Amino acid sequence: MKQFFLLLFIAGGGALFFGCASPQTEHAKTGNGLSWTVEELTEKAKEASSSAQHATEASEIKNFAQRGREFAEKCIERAPEEAACYYYRATHVGLYYKAHIFGYQDGVKQMISDCERAISIDPSYDYAGCHRLLGQLYTNLPKTTARSNGIIRDLSKAEQHLREALRIAPEYPENHLALSENLLAQGNVAASLDALVRAKKLAPQWKLDTSFRLWEMTAHELEKKIAQVTQ
Template identity: 30%
Template structure:
């Protein structure tokens, strides 16, 4: 989940009053059913192949469809659900049409609920549902207040069970939530606690650009401008290397790092 997505969602927290979770429809109603008669494992392999090409929006959509069909084919597995949620999160950040983003965000939350039901102890389900709730709150402001507490709870569960997910993602996303959320008594916002989470993510995966971005922001919010500048520069260097390697997220990371450097250097 991008920092911008977290910020946009949390800016709406104090005004929302609708429930973030509702009874989800069957997974089969969300799956397109265009993938033929292949088994779930075969569909997941095909989806993984399409996901590698996700810089092409058509490939990202294809991966999502294949993951969904896999999830509908075998109701015991969660890899299709998790893959579809990851693809939806990726597409939401690039989709220009608000109704499409809102639909994808809602469906992503529904898949997260099914993921938890199929595998209650699977930390990846908690992590992906937390991200989905944040994106849904951005697209549907009225769910923001209810979503915030659920996001924090889900991320803490994921940290306790599998902090290494998504290159330290549970720590990283929780850091952003704590940085951007309103503070007590309205919300759980806590810049000092956020710095601890950001440091934990960076210690686990120091070469992940997103971890350095979260660390830099947390350092800045805690008054450590020089250290923030160092972290932003490292994030920029890592993002540049990622772009050279063909990572489709690299340009976003570079933009965030460059903006952070400008804020902390006055350039």
């Protein structure tokens, strides 16, 4: 499960959202429903996502994820037809269970529900972000689960989502990286390498993206795995 959540690379941006106010102040403003606009709530959720992805301590990740989810849920209350609100709630649920594995199946179901809702509203949001997220999710889930109704790895379904992400946003490197990982998991090494090469060719155009360093790490790990298989 650790690998699954580490590979949920969801693009975010901006500075730490605690920069202008204490966590208690941000929490109070969100909890009391004061006058955040939908755009502000979305940006706060996005900033929290970026902060959580770059945090190193489980407690930090969990804290950022909880804050970000609060912003996303307030966004849903204000604008139930905004894809971004559901996308960032799915994002923060995933990040939360990165730091708190217990009960992750409930989180998986919430992520799927939110992403399906976001896709129904705007499948292109964040470079097909929810198709990409679902593709990564179904690629990296465990093969089995103790729950009779649990959700497990489904490489075929994952590939369908990732192919759709590439159809919508072929210029986005992370979509190619996610497909490369999926194809490698299916044993299609040549196609996995092709997708990785495409991602690396596109990446220099995205150096300002806050996920750029994570992409570099992912590409490096994929290169090592492909090399091991082809030796």
